[in-house]
Amino acid sequence: MNLDIALWLSQDAITNGAVYALLAIALVLVYTVTRIIFVPQGEFISFAALSLASLQAGQVPGTVYLLIAGGILVVAADSVGLPRAVALQRLPGRLIRQMALPLAAGGIAWWSASRPDDLWLQIVATLAIVTPLGPMVYRLAFQPIAHASVLVLLIVAVAVHYVLTGMGLVFFGGEGLRSNPYSSLSFNVGVLNVTAQSLLIVFASVTLMAALWFVFERTLYGKALNATAINRTGAQLIGVSPSFSGQLSFALAAFIAAISGLLIAPTTTVYYDTGFLISLKGFVGATVGGMASYPLAVVGSLLVGFLEAGSSFWWSAFKDSLVFTLIVPVLLWRSLATPHSEGDERQ
Amino acid sequence: MSRREAPALLVARDVTVAYGKVAAVCGVSFDIRLGEVVSIVGPNGAGKTTLLAGLMGLLPLRGEVERFGKGAVPPPTVEQLVRAGMGLIPERRELFATLSVEDNLRLGGFDRWRQGERDGATDLANIYALFPQLRERRHQQAATLSGGERQMLAMGRALMARPKLLLLDEPSLGLAPLVTREIFRIIDRLRTEGVSILLVEQNASAALQLADYAYVMESGSFVLEGPAAELARNERVIEAYLGLAPVEGPRKLQRETAKQQV
């Protein structure tokens, strides 16, 4: 192996690692705020990539119908338990509030499908379809059991993953799709042939990370989320309800996943179940950071990127084995670094 | 006694709060009037904290509670109560340990900010005027504060929401006597500014000095009630809660409070 190859592989590692890092950040965000391991993240990636590809093929993607159905279910769920008169009285307001976004997204998607060459419109439509699915999923699947144990939340997360995967298959079929490249430019830097596509991925990831940093450090909404992660009871006492922070974190996570999906859509063939494995690699990255630290999650994800690039070169048959086994030395290192652990104690 | 005639802010009738499977508070009734400090005293484990948690919507509560003249079905959530003007300063303070003092305070006004009230800066200045120490430490992480400063921060954070009724759980907990006095002075001042207060305290002596009206709680029920000054003269209260009587030491010797932080 020589320097050229190392550079080639590094370029690949960084572009992939950047996407994993985004996903790892979303996983850490959702986990710290809601204690949910966000397994359905992968489906949001696939949904975004495949919705984009569908729009480019001039079709309204099935995710639009899912969004509208979800909106109706949310209205129904909000009305459960209220006296009938109250529920009926609030119904129109709720319908307007909950359905405005899905219907608007549907409208954009429909318009976009009729203009297969308008890339920006397609991107906007995709984000408008996928992002609101996040809070809907939280509202319907998790909000009613927000106080359940981490294990139960995890099992529900997996069940939701099954549901969404199944829907992905119904909407997009079993074969993979690939969307048009955003740019076919490429230029040579030394021996490297750098594509604009990979630059875009890195640039978009870094920008998004910076934006998230800004949200968490400089805006009150971000701080409220952060506060929930730090102290749930404290957050309730300042008027931040678990459902508010849960929906907000799911919206952010779905948005991040949608961006990731848009980024990978033109670089690879995306299947209805592709997102899961990608998200799993982000999960490995987040694990390196103990599911708690954003910077370490990013470092971990880049590590996954490099390990993946390296093992795909040397020992491709065992690549995934190697990537996931990475957790073991990390755990070993942590286990040796913290010789005495108390475990959790309910005090 | 005049405050007792003011309109009621909170009326609780036959309230029961369960913690896990155990009903820690059984069938208590009480009321808090506008501009009043009402104190609940009693030993550790009597159910005081549980009652506050129930009133604030943190634990499920049975019975009738009218807050600000209104009952509600289904029971309001913590967030609805915060918006309606109730605030709780819990025993454990529940600060955002890794955020700065100023962020903690600003988050206290989060709900108002979300409602479009952009006067947080004024509130912040008021809080700093009330607790000058917090201004000095405003860029420090909340975790690095001393016990007294934490209590001040917890109070400041709650005040940022401009509550009409403040529930205080053991504000003197873990504090040095001098600091405790400072805290009680501030509670008194809040009353003069029109905030009504429900004060739960083990430090019965200090609480009864400050309060207008008080309840004595034992094993989940109220066993005595009355104007605070009268209770402070009650034999049984003196013996059980005001310390070491009938001993030769000063009458106001305070007993330690129980739950500690370390």
Next chain:
Amino acid sequence: MKARLPPMIAIAAIAAAPLLLSDYYIILMNYIGLASLVALGLVLLTGVAGLTSFGQAAFVGLGAYATAVVTTRYGWSPWLGLAVGMTLTATAALFLGFITLRLSDQYLPLGTIAWGISIYFAFGNLVFLGEHSGIPGIPPLSLFGWTIDTGWRLYLVIWLVVLLALLAARNLLDSRIGRAIRTLNGHARMAESFGVDTGRLKIIVFVYSALLASLAGWLYAHFLRYVSPSPFGINAGIDYLFMAVIGGSGHIWGAVAGASILTLMREWLKDILPHLLGRNGNYEIIVFGLLVVLLLHRTSSGLMPFLVRMLPGGRLLRPVAAAPLPQRPRLARGETLLAIDRVSKSFGAIGAVRELSFELKAGGIVGLIGPNGAGKSTVFNLATGLLPVTAGSIMFRGQRIERLGSREIAELGIARTFQHPNLLADRSALENAAIGAHLRGEAGLIAASLRLERAEEARLRDEAARQLERVGLGANLHDAAGSLPLGSQRILEIARALCADPLLLLLDEPAAGLRHLEKQALAALLRDLRDDGVSILLVEHDMNFLMGLADRVLVMEFGRLIADGPPHAVQSDPAVLEAYLGVAA
């Protein structure tokens, strides 16, 4: 402890099944049996011990592949395959457990996901394991010349194994080791202070559950006669966890309930959906996922607790009297028991305990008082090894203990209660108290599974019952600890500590939440214990309670000792008054 009736019904139903069911349902029952074995391991691991694993399918795979290789490549007996599989599995689980279980609990799921995924790829890429196409041609089992190759013969074997495993698990949970396993779920510190080696126990439970999975894998291989990597991937691991959680992860029969529900739900969806939807398609997975979500919304602790509630409970009796356990020799009054010498403890920059020194003599009741934050509980935690000292030495009966762990200190004869009752809320008072006697028994996992330790267990239970009666909870032996009033929970903590047969008893606010009469009873009990040769150090805030009880009172403020003497002298000590009032007296 629960009624015997439901298991009997279940067993009868399982025995009668071959007569009632069609061939296909017999085969389905075989699948359910195999899954139940794996889920049973998870019930123990996840439901009881609180450790989550996604990697069980990988252990099933190890068991299956081991016997596949042994029987097809080498032509050896399946029984040898079982031995090889169990050995391999135990080794792998030990290694994995060793590196993950020492860490806080969230790492085990992550470690097992990694393990689950990598072993799946390893199965698929190793040439001698047949790569992704797997290993065909595995022979059927045979027993005394009886070939087990058809549905109902396998059914008998599989369900016999399942029932034996259930029986062993029930025995295990109903034993000294079982009680210790239950403490792993969030009560490790308490358990350690009664001598439970929680680190070791976690690994043991993990290996136990892995071996159950491996056993299922062995049966799987000889049932399906072909192994390939896909049934042992991470999805299968998730499925097993689904079964355990849906069944009700705290109940051993929950494993069977969960395995049945999931397997049958899938089967029925497959058959029914095409009729309902009028078209063939891949809707099973969607409906399946939705049903699981709805189920957990309804009953987040799984089906089993729900089922158990619908059944009548059995009548519970006090454990029969048994020969009392041996007691430690009591100490002579006045012997130096505990000597704390210039002990400091700081948390970061905050000194919780500073240069603290005092001695305790055997045979007394000593009160420890002081304002909040004075460091009283920290002293308890230092003396019981829950926290390491920053500086200074602690001697117990002339032996230095400040570097010992809580387990070793417990063995020396110090027992304690906790400020916030640290009890297994769902378990009976009797079981909670018996945890205290952990070090007074020695039967291990195997003896417990096989019920070889009944004599010892009877003595432990009798001791627990006796101590509960002694503290006045004789009427509450079988009440769930969490359902007792807070005051009684504190008393239960004392009974548990007494079960450890301590020389020194450390009580953290035992009287909090007690009514007047109860306090008097407690005081009488403590005096009685003192007369019995147990020395007592108690943190208390109720001065009235302490005044009549303690021989000596220590007063702490800001981590230092500021007064030490008989109660009445301390009460008028100027330094004490200053500490409480903040003014110079």
Next chain:
Amino acid sequence: MRASWVTALGLAGLLCAGGASGQEITIGVTMGTTGPGASLGINYKNAFQLMPNAIDGVPIKYVILEDGSDPTAAAKNARQLVAENHVDALMGAVSVPSTTQIALIAEETKTPLIALAPVALPPEKLGWVFIVPQPVPLMMGAVVDDLKSKSIKTVGYIGFSDSWGDLVLKALKQSADPAGIKIVDEERYARADTAVTGQIVKILIAKPDAVVVGGSGTGGALPQIALRDRGYKGPVYHNHGTINREFIKVGGAAVDGAIAPTGPLMVAEELPDSHPVKKVAVDFDQAYEKIFGAGSRNAFAGYSYDGFLLLKAAIPAALKAGKPGTPEFRQALRDALESGQAVVGVHGVYTQTKSDHIGLDGRAVVLAVVDGGAWRLLKK
């Protein structure tokens, strides 16, 4: 509770046990239209819409069960089909492990199985198993012949890290070694991978004259795109699992010139009229595209259909020997299947005998090439 449960179970079992009447042939199918095999499984399943509901006036029923591409579920399905539905023949499944698993059950229960994917069992264990797809060595042999004709000496291999990737590589080696063609590099990738840069760089270092891809469907496009991105100019070969229109849609210009072996079905119209398969294949293509859209033809639907054709040819003889639903019928069906009768399918001419349960020959292979956005017959 459990008791009523088990009773309910038992009742359900008894109710289900009724099933097949004597005058209906039941074909049981297990198929994965979800999971990793979904993209193939959906196509396999589509073909059943084209199959007639009667043969020789005897009604024929297809019971199609979903197995999610999981071998254990496939085995469960096969057991159910045999025990509950009393099927006369089994068909399935989408992957080698699933098909192998049901083949074992077919052997055990003496039910003829039309295997729609290769089976990892030795021939002596295939007494009841009849295999439809062209054996991978036959297909890769055609690839190697083409390599030879182009005087290619070295090839690089990159394939799925699953049983399909294993099979293609094994078959490639089998033909390449005697032909003196060296496999200079072997790489693997997963269908869900987003990049194969590492593998491609390694292949490029080995400088092979050609590259063979062991993927399937759209998954086969990724390596070729990466190769072309990195400036590789040599020919890229695929296999018969790759050929469909989505592959071209996903691969775009990068897969222009991709060569793959396939059955005659995919390029039926271009075949010379003398080709024995042409008519059957063209008819099938037209019927299929009428339902599923222009260009929707694919090899997998063809395998299902050929499976049906094999049964169709054997059933009349079997009907003479026994009633459907009986062991005699199944035995006769198997005998008829291996009677050596030549069956013209859409993938080739099957002559299955007692010793050869595949029965395909060179007529089952053509090479196709991507040319101008469509698969065309590669002209020699």
